[in-house]
Amino acid sequence: MKCFIAPSMLSCDFARLADESLAIVKQNGADWLHIDVMDGHFVPNLTIGAPVVKCLKKHSTAFMDCHLMVENPQNYVKAFKEAGADMFTFHLEAVPKEVQIVDLIQSIKDSGMLVGVSIKPKTPVESLWETVDIPSMVDMILVMTVEPGFGGQSFMADMMPKVATLRQKYPELLIQVDGGLDQNTIKQAAPAGANVIVAGSSVFGAKDRGAAITGLRQACEASPALSEITHRSALERTARGKQ
Numbered sequence: 518m519k520c521f522i523a524p525s526m527l528s529c530d531f532a533r534l535a536d537e538s539l540a541i542v543k544q545n546g547a548d549w550l551h552i553d554v555m556d557g558h559f560v561p562n563l564t565i566g567a568p569v570v571k572c573l574k575k576h577s578t579a580f581m582d583c584h585l586m587v588e589n590p591q592n593y594v595k596a597f598k599e600a601g602a603d604m605f606t607f608h609l610e611a612v613p614k615e616v617q618i619v620d621l622i623q624s625i626k627d628s629g630m631l632v633g634v635s636i637k638p639k640t641p642v643e644s645l646w647e648t649v650d651i652p653s654m655v656d657m658i659l660v661m662t663v664e665p666g667f668g669g670q671s672f673m674a675d676m677m678p679k680v681a682t683l684r685q686k687y688p689e690l691l692i693q694v695d696g697g698l699d700q701n702t703i704k705q706a707a708p709a710g711a712n713v714i715v716a717g718s719s720v721f722g723a724k725d726r727g728a729a730i731t732g733l734r735q736a737c738e739a740s741p742a743l744s745e746i747t748h749r750s751a752l753e754r755t756a757r758g759k760q
């Protein structure tokens with residue numbers, strides 16, 4: 518296995534969140550559920566928080582990949598852990614100066630969740646390794662390929678050099694891309710080195726969601742830039758969530 522496909526639940530029918538979550542994994546073959554958490558401050562949109570994840574966890578054992586687009590992410594680690602999140606991804610730009618990023622990362626690790634760190638399009642990729650020792654502290658880097666806040670935007674191909682640089686430096690890292698991914702743009706993201714693919718509108722808007730996921734997976738798996746995923750914990754949790 519070379520890639521994880523993580524449909525963004527932002528594009529599903531929120532009134533049917535449990536059913537949509539179950540179906541997208543069990544019937545349509547997704548690996549993870551990507552949960553977009555927005556606070557109306559860090560991004561100009563409001564979505565869902567830990568209480569909804571907690572309810573969802575009663576219906577689905579799928580890997581919950583929680584992307585926190587919120588200010589002060591350090592305040593939400595405990596709530597998301599208790600809700601059942603598997604991955605806690607925060608934005609580098611959202612951490613206040615008085616909070617040490619390494620302390621935040623340590624608290625996520627101590628809670629048992631995997632650690633993701635995300636950057637917005639205008640944030641230079643160097644700021645990641647200037648701030649943290651990526652291989653020892655971080656499970657996944659999320660390179661945003663749209664300005665965070667809304668689904669349905671156009672893929673920013675000019676983010677691909679960031680992905681390629683990260684892949685070259687960290688051959689084993691989970692590198693996630695999020696925003697505007699579809700059957701065409703995956704052909705740029707996967708060769709650059711992305712191996713965790715978030716897709717909202719192109720999956721939930723497809724007539725055949727299973728075929729949309731299969732298409733993303735095939736394009737990703739075909740990329741010579743990627744080797745087999747060796748992240749044991751992510752693989753184990755994913756497999757458990759698909760049983």
Ligand SMILES: O=C(CO)[C@H](O)[C@H](O)COP(=O)(O)O
Nearest residue numbers: 525665666668669697717718
């Ligand atoms: O994080 C997000 C927006 O901030 C969404 O996950 C992302 O935009 C996915 O939606 P789409 O595939 O429709 O672009």
